Structure formats: structure tokens, C-alpha cells
Amino acid sequence: MARKSSRPHKKFLRDFSLLIKNIYIQPRVTRFFYQAKHNICLEKYQVIPAYQFINDAGKSIKKFPYKGKSKYSNLYINGIMQEGKAYKIKKKKLMIKNIGGTIYAGTPIVIEIVEFRLGYRDRSELNPKVIMEKGRK
Template sequence: MAGIRVIPDIRRYFYAAPAEIGFAEAVAFPAADFVNDAGEPVSSFADFGQSGYYNLYLNGVVQQGQAYHAAPEGLTIYETGQTVAAGTPIILETVGFQAVPTANS
């Protein structure tokens, strides 16, 4: 019977705050400031369009979707009034899905 197999594609990008960052107003982070899972610099974030989504983690805690905007060129964290300490990890996770037809068995 033929079917569909869903294949996830997960990519993570890491940034450590070099100094305290206050979010009294929106703060933009270029993608080039991040490294991937292998510790290699990146020039852009993966964008899976309608077939995926982004998750943002500050210090390991997932953030509400309305608190940020991610695009291939960078990440913007909107005004929250919060402050993160130097060294705080900022992690952007991109998750995409591809549907692949499977052969009859």
C-alpha cells in the first residue's frame, strides 16, 4: 500500500550574549552572529516557509511566538522589558517537514 512518509529537518543556531542585553526595545541579531550545531558560522537561517516553523530559546526556555521574528537574514526579539545576562545562550531552532510518497509494499 502506498503512503506518505514525513521527514523532519531540524537545524539549531547558537549565540551567547557577549554582554548584558536589555530588551527595553526590539533588538536585532544578524544570522551571521550565530553558529550551527557543528560550531560553524552561518550566513543565514534555514527557512522552510509554510512547511516549517521557528522556536526561540533564551537561557534554555522556549519563548512565545509573538515575542520574536525570525527570517533567513536574522532574528529580532521584540520589546519585553527583560534583560539577559552576559553569556546567556540564545538558540534559534528551525524545524521543517518534507512529505515523501512511499512505494507500494
């Protein structure tokens, strides 16, 4: 019984590497800022509406970007990153769980949302016919 080679086919690798060279991942970071107007007691669940935050351009927002599979968020209170289990971000509000302590008036609260998108250097080269033609050269 003849044994099949365990090495991948060279042509497949060449075509695949041509495809990969044209794809890149582009991160996009957005930040939202809020300054506590009064002391916030964290002995109970607290909600801060999205409209109280401003974006990087200093403009008010109505909602936070949807948090999907290719996004993640961080919450900073007074410059300290918080544990993921300590808060939830919904479209129109930040919810901080009852973790104890107090956020004092004037303390900055920052939400950072990082999104990853796929980009293509040359879309025409993603066409399988173009890949095959380049592979023949």
C-alpha cells in the same frame, strides 16, 4: 428512488491505502546557537544578525533557512522557550521585540527550526498503473 450506498468503494480504499503506505513524513531539525557577548536590554527592539550564530557543527552561518509553510521555529533564551509573538526570524537576523527585562552577557540563545518533508519508500509504486496492477492481484 433508489438510495446510493454511503460506503466508499472498496477498490478505491485498497488503492489509496497502497499509496499511503509508501509515503512518510520526515522531520528535519536544525539549531543555531549564540551566546550574548554583553547585556541585551529588552526595553527596546533588539536585532542579532544571523552571522553571529553557529550551527550544530560549530560553523558560522550567513542566514537562517527560509521559514515556509512546512517549517516552524522556536527561540530559547537561557534554555526557556519564548512565546512566538516575542520574536521574528528573518533570513539574516533574529528580531526580539521589546518584552522588557535583560538578557545578561553569557546567556545562551538558541533558535530551533523544524522542517517537515515528504518521503517515498518506493517511487515506482506511486505510478497509478503499478497501483492498479497490484490491486488486480
